[in-house]
Amino acid sequence: MEIAPVSTVSLPPTDYKAVPRGNTQINVNREVLRYLLERSGLGPASRALDAPCGKGEFLAVLRRCWPGATLAACDLLPEGPPVPGLRYQQTDLTQPFDLSEGQPFDLVTSISGVMMFGNTRNFVASCAAQLRPGGVLIMTNDNILAMRDRVSYLLLGRVRHFPLLFDTDENMPQLVQQQELKRLFEVNDVELQEVIYTALYPKDWLFMPLALLLYPVQWLYLRRLPHGTSQKLRHQMFGLSSLLKRHYIFIGRKRAG
Template sequence: MKKNHELPIDVPRGQTQEGVNQKVISYLFENFPKDIKLKALDLPCGTLEFLTCVKQLFPDAELTGADIFAPEKKAGINFRQMDLTEDFTIPEDQKFDLVTTISGVMMFSNTLRFVKNAADKLLPGGTFILTNDNNATIKDRLAYFFLGRYRIFNLVFEDNQVMTENVPVNELVRLIRTHGIRIDDIEYTSFSLKDLVFAPFALVAYLSQWLYLKRLNTQLPQKLISEMYPFKQLLCKHYIIRGTKI
């Protein structure tokens, strides 16, 4: 396993929060050998920026992206046009070593079906990576207290609104765990220094939440709960869930 290696490529931000693609690509670079014939599926793939980076690091990888709209073709990357809120049209016997979804679950409904279908495409021992915007920052909580809305979602949705699905971390954890994937770790990221002004409010909220969680009767592992609700959750705009198909 490679550790603390600087990436040999530039990773674009893409259609997600700052640094998210960088974090996911770095994880792959540190945990998979360069010559691996990695079979990877990205859902939704957008403009293929993420998979292009994966191809640069793993030239022998077999990469597939899927989305409702077809992007510009990229050499060495397969594409399947499909509605990810419905059952996947990928052949039943086609399985993958890696399935990623970068900032995808906010864009479409039927989250349960999506996670079920994504988990079904993984080989046993395969890696699952899902990232999502964090709707529980201290700014979100203050916005909800004063305005009745979360920071990243408008109080009123237009008929053609694209980003509408406010899926919290506890629901994603439940869906992932109940569809045959062991959660290995959760990492919060995309922190902005300007948000330190909210740190005093975050500290009060964290202490209250910590006391509440200590008294909560649950069957979930304490390590997992701690990773779901660290202090960083109150200041970071995004989180990354990594898991393994059982």
């Protein structure tokens, strides 16, 4: 997918419709920014890391909203995006990495990142290790639980974004399920607090009849499943939205101690 150039248009913090899509699904950057500005408790002087950062569309918006923030970023690209004051480091994110310079971050974001490379376990561990206690970890990924993906798997043996045969230069090789990403959060002392589904396209409404048939069965199964996960979080992770919308956002906080 071709990545649009970073916008230079001034953005009022509440003008979420002007948030650029970037190299992800529709509304993902918008919903991440909405959470940061309205509910995260973080402020304009926060220390934030974005990994991988791509062309920097999200960071450019965050800089306009938080002009005093300390922003760091990393990716495989040799040069970082043109975001004022950004500290950039070319990094192989399949290996352990640390850009904190001894000062933990208040926020670490990874937007549509975990599907782009392997070794997700090391990646989540590195992100969590750079957070201060109480810091926010946000990771987003394409949703493979939607009805469109389930039908595709039933008929073709594949979910939509992952072909049956990979090319040697495949840029999206890593299938990461929601339950596995939640487990990796918990293993690294990050409490998953909120799950948001977004990116609903007009054609996805065609799967609503199937979703309405499946959801009561899934809901009953989840209600009875013995597990320590709260019913509220179960509903957020596997609610009706998970059967229709194409992308999810995980929001967690680093535990103290």
